Amino acid sequence: MLDDPFGEITVTTDKSGENRYRKVSYPIRYGTYHEVAYGSYVFQFNLNGEIKHILCRKSCAMEPTEWLKRTVGNDWVFYASGGYNGAFAAVGEYYVPCFRYTSNSIMGGKPFRQGILEASETALADARIHLAGIPDMNTRPGFKSFRDSVLAATPQALQAKAARLHGLLDGRISVLPPDARHVDYDVIPLNISKGCLYNCRFCTVKTGRGFSRVSHREIGEQIKGLKDIYGKDLVNYNALFLGQHDALNAGMDTLTSAALTAFDAFGFQSSTMKEPRLFLFGSVGSLLNADDRLFEAMERLPFSTFINIGLESADQATLDHIGKPILKHDIEDAFTRMADINRSCRNLEITANFLYGDTLPEGHMPTCLDLVQRTYPRPCSRGAVYFSPYGKSAEKRPRVAHFKILKNKCHLPVFLYIIQRL
Numbered sequence: 001m002l003d004d005p006f007g008e009i010t011v012t013t014d015k016s017g018e019n020r021y022r023k024v025s026y027p028i029r030y031g032t033y034h035e036v037a038y039g040s041y042v043f044q045f046n047l048n049g050e051i052k053h054i055l056c057r058k059s060c061a062m063e064p065t066e067w068l069k070r071t072v073g074n075d076w077v078f079y080a081s082g083g084y085n086g087a088f089a090a091v092g093e094y095y096v097p098c099f100r101y102t103s104n105s106i107m108g109g110k111p112f113r114q115g116i117l118e119a120s121e122t123a124l125a126d127a128r129i130h131l132a133g134i135p136d137m138n139t140r141p142g143f144k145s146f147r148d149s150v151l152a153a154t155p156q157a158l159q160a161k162a163a164r165l166h167g168l169l170d171g172r173i174s175v176l177p178p179d180a181r182h183v184d185y186d187v188i189p190l191n192i193s194k195g196c197l198y199n200c201r202f203c204t205v206k207t208g209r210g211f212s213r214v215s216h217r218e219i220g221e222q223i224k225g226l227k228d229i230y231g232k233d234l235v236n237y238n239a240l241f242l243g244q245h246d247a248l249n250a251g252m253d254t255l256t257s258a259a260l261t262a263f264d265a266f267g268f269q270s271s272t273m274k275e276p277r278l279f280l281f282g283s284v285g286s287l288l289n290a291d292d293r294l295f296e297a298m299e300r301l302p303f304s305t306f307i308n309i310g311l312e313s314a315d316q317a318t319l320d321h322i323g324k325p326i327l328k329h330d331i332e333d334a335f336t337r338m339a340d341i342n343r344s345c346r347n348l349e350i351t352a353n354f355l356y357g358d359t360l361p362e363g364h365m366p367t368c369l370d371l372v373q374r375t376y377p378r379p380c381s382r383g384a385v386y387f388s389p390y391g392k393s394a395e396k397r398p399r400v401a402h403f404k405i406l407k408n409k410c411h412l413p414v415f416l417y418i419i420q421r422l
C-alpha cells in the first residue's frame, strides 16, 4: 500500500480491508481496493478501477459514518447509520441499505432526495479530471495502470458493463436472498434455473415464467462471462448466488456441479475473503420434494450454505388473498422440515420468509406466530425467519415499532427482509 500525494488529491493503491465479513457499527471495507481522497470526499475503487464506495469526510449531506456503494448491477445504495433506533434488531445489521428503486423497505428514509448522489458524482467527475492531469513523471508504474483503469471506467462504461451482466443472466436479478446480508450482498450471481413453480399473484419480483432448469452448457457459458465481467476484482469475492427464484428445485446434479464448478472457476479457494458462502432460494414444493441426499451433498460443498424459502403465510385465507396456489398444511410441513434440517446440518441453514402487513387478513399474523412458537418452543439460533413488509404503497406498509413486538414473541432470530436487486 503506497500513498501518492499530488496537491489536493491523494491516491492510495492496494489498500487492505478485512478478509472476513463482520457486523460492526462503523464503516468497514473488505478485500483489496484503491482509494482517492479529494476535497471532502473519499472515493474507493475496486481492482478494475471501477468506483465502488463514496464517503464524505466533512461538509456534505452524508455523515462521515455513512457511505454510498455501487453494486455490480450499477445501482447506488446508501448505507444509513444511526438515528434508526434498533436497526440491528430489525434487520440484523448495523447499517440500513436504502435504494433509489422501489423496494419493500420500511427503514432508512429517503436519503437520495437530498441530492447526495448528484453531489458525490460531481465530485467524482472533478477527481477524475485531476487524476488525468497528473504528469506521468515521478509516479510509480502501479499508479499509471490504476489511473488508466479509473479513466476507462466512465459512467457510460459502467452502465454498459451492468447491461452485459444482465444480458448474460437473461435479465436483472430482481431479488437477492435476505441471507446475502451476511456478505454485504457482494455475491456472484449464477442462474441454474429460471422462473418459479407458483407465480403468485402478489409477487412483484417474479419473472412470470414457469420453472425450468438451465443446461450445463449454458451454466458454463455464464461462468465464462462472469469471470470476464468481474475481472481483476474476482479475487475479492467468495460468495455465490445460485438463481433465480428456486435453485433448490434444479436437482442435486445441477446444483452441486454448478456450485463446485463455480468455486473452482472463480478461485474462491484463494480469494482474499475467507469463509465462502452459497446462497439460493427454494420453494415449499422443492423443499418438500427434495431427497435427504440433496442436503447431505450440500453439506459437503466447500461453502456455508443458506437456503431461503418463501412461505408467506400459514393462514389459508391469506394464501388465497395473495394468490399463492398452495395449501396451509404444505406450509406447516415445510416449516417443520426446515427445523429438522437446521437441527441436523451444521454447514447449511434454511431460513424462511413470511409477509408482514396490516392489510393482510386478520388470521395471518396469529397463525404465523403460532407455527413459529409451536415449532420452536425453546430459543434456537439457526433458521432465521424474515418478515417482508407488505403493502401496495410505502404508506400502507406496517410500522417498525410493531415489528419489534412481534420479534420478541419468537424464539428464533427474526428480522425484516429488505428486498435488494442486482
Ligand code: SF4
Pocket: 195, 196, 197, 198, 199, 200, 201, 203, 204, 205, 206, 245, 283, 310
Ligand atoms: S413468491 Fe416466489 S414462488 Fe411466488 S411468484 Fe414470487 S418468486 Fe415465484
